[in-house]
Each structure stands twice: as structure tokens, then as C-alpha cells.
Amino acid sequence: MKNITIGEASRKSGVKVPTIRYYESIGLLPEPSRSEGNQRSYEPADLRRLTFIRHARELGFEVEAIRALLTLQDDPHQSCASADAIAKARLVEVEQRIRSLMALKAELELMVEGCGHGRVDQCRVIEVLADHAQCSHAHH
Template sequence: MNPNIMTIGHLARETGTKVETVRFYEKSGLLPKPTRTEGNYRSYDRAHLNRLSFIRRARDLGFSLDQIRALLALSDDRDRSCSAVDEIAKEHRREVERKIVDLQSLKKELDRMIDQCGCGVVADCRIIESLSPPDASGSIL
């Protein structure tokens, strides 16, 4: 067998991806369909490995599938200006900054709830009270 050809399991292991995820990326068009062996097994090459590694890294950085699809399309046109790539990255950074603000607000609310807790009994717990619907009278079940 050609050493540059990989099975789906090998490709998944090399990239730290689940086999089901590789199939999903194929179905969604992010990863090109591989050729098939005589036994009808998927047969991946170095280009698949590189593309899947790109996708994994972009996902690790929180890019959406649509953003990754756009980045991949842009990366296929090597002579094009990278201004469109920059704009995708800047938009993603703005999304991350919004999430950070939301998470900081969430942390403040959790801090407030925890600080109000007197560590007594559950019946008097301010955290449970804060999480319960306004019309709950004691038990939430």
C-alpha cells in the first residue's frame, strides 16, 4: 500500500478527530470526498490531512463552519489579497470579545449569588432561591 495513502481511522488519529467528524466534514463539503480502494474503503492523502488539520485548528480557535468554509475557499486562491481573510478573522475576534463581555457579566452574577450564600441549610440557600422561578415556594420539583 502507498505510504502516502491513509484510511479514515489513520486520518482521524493523525488529526485528533473522530471518524464520525471526518465523515461530517466530507458531507458538509469542507473536506473533499476521498477516492475509494478496490475494496471500497476511503483512501485519503496528504492533501486531506493538511486540509483536515486546517479545519481542526480553525475549530479549536472557535471559527464557525461557515467561516471555515470561506477561509478554505480563500486559501485555495493563493494569489488573492488576504483582506477578506483579515475581515473574517476580525469579525470572529469581535464575536469572541462579545462572548468575553457576556462571560464576565455571568461571572459577576455568579459571584453575587455565591457571596449571598450563608452556607446554612438548603431551605435558606440564596443560590437555590436565585435559580428558582419567582412563584416557587420552597421546593423546585
């Protein structure tokens, strides 16, 4: 037997113990077999699935997207067009998010630079927030 406990699975996959149980509860991870004392016992396949999930979450995929990707993975004869579509959609999201964060960064930099560390009534941080027209970059 190379089955492992939930704690070990957590250490090896980098997913916290309560999160593993949560993934089971929402059906991302199959219910594992149990030890005599009712403790979860994970096989190598479960660990791979868990690592897949963690990696996908780190890449910002939503749980529903991961569910779809896992279904694809479970049937390797399917076309991978859906997987490709999911990844592409995520890529577009990420690119958009980067653009808006760059605009935001520019605006924050201006605010911070403009702050003369005096009193609030001369503070550019407060001023810019209060008056949207002072934004030099359209970010929305």
C-alpha cells in the same frame, strides 16, 4: 503510496472518524479516492485540510466561515482581505463573549458567596435567580 485510512487520518488530525465523514458530507472535505474494498484513502493534502479545519473549529469559527477560508486558501493569489475580515469578526465576537462571561462570573460568585448553606428559603442562589433586580451587574 503514502495514502492513509480514515482511522489514521483521525489519529493524525485529531478529528473523530464520524466527524471526518460528516465534513465530507457537507462538502468541507473533498471525496477521497477509495481502496479496492471501498475504504476511504486520504492523501497528505487531505490531512492538511483536515488539520486546518480542526484548528479553525477550535478557534470557534463556524463551518460557513471555514468554508470561506478554505476557498481562499485554495486560490492563494486572491487578496486576503476577506480572511482578515472573517478573523476580525470572530475577534469581536470573542471579546464580547468574554465581557459577558466576566459579568456572569461576578454574579455567580456573589450568589455562591451569599449562600449560607441553610434552607432554600434563605438561599441567595435561588433568591437572585428569582429576582433579577438583585443582580449587581448589568449583563444583558
